[in-house]
Amino acid sequence: MRVLFVCTANKLRSPTAEDLFKDFGGLDVLSAGTDAQAPRPLTKELVASADLIFAMETHHRERISKKYKQRPTDNRIITLHIPDEYERGDPELIELLKARAEPRLHDLCGTD
Numbered sequence: 001m002r003v004l005f006v007c008t009a010n011k012l013r014s015p016t017a018e019d020l021f022k023d024f025g026g027l028d029v030l031s032a033g034t035d036a037q038a039p040r041p042l043t044k045e046l047v048a049s050a051d052l053i054f055a056m057e058t059h060h061r062e063r064i065s066k067k068y069k070q071r072p073t074d075n076r077i078i079t080l081h082i083p084d085e086y087e088r089g090d091p092e093l094i095e096l097l098k099a100r101a102e103p104r105l106h107d108l109c110g111t112d
Contacts, residue, residue: 004050005031010038025109
């Protein structure tokens with residue numbers, strides 16, 4: 001199963017999530033940014049290959065829903081409501097990601 005974390009620039013929030021969950025339950029975890037200049041820009045191939053997408057903010061989710069026809073069903077695009085105010089690896093960001101994304105990943109993997 002492939003999980004994709006999406007933020008704007010793919011430099012702070014989504015790479016932190018990728019680092020945090022890359023070894024989680026055998027999932028294939030990637031991150032991408034909605035900005036064309038992101039180190040890994042969001043593409044239709046990435047979106048189409050994802051079984052679950054975590055959008056950091058509502059506008060990321062809306063962009064995915066409007067722009068990409070080949071995407072998981074809307075209940076597989078989860079908004080985490082994590083604002084762009086954290087540095088990469090920030091302990092507070094990590095705690096937010098654990099609290100908001102980890103339960104969904106457990107559901108996806110069927111683990112407790």
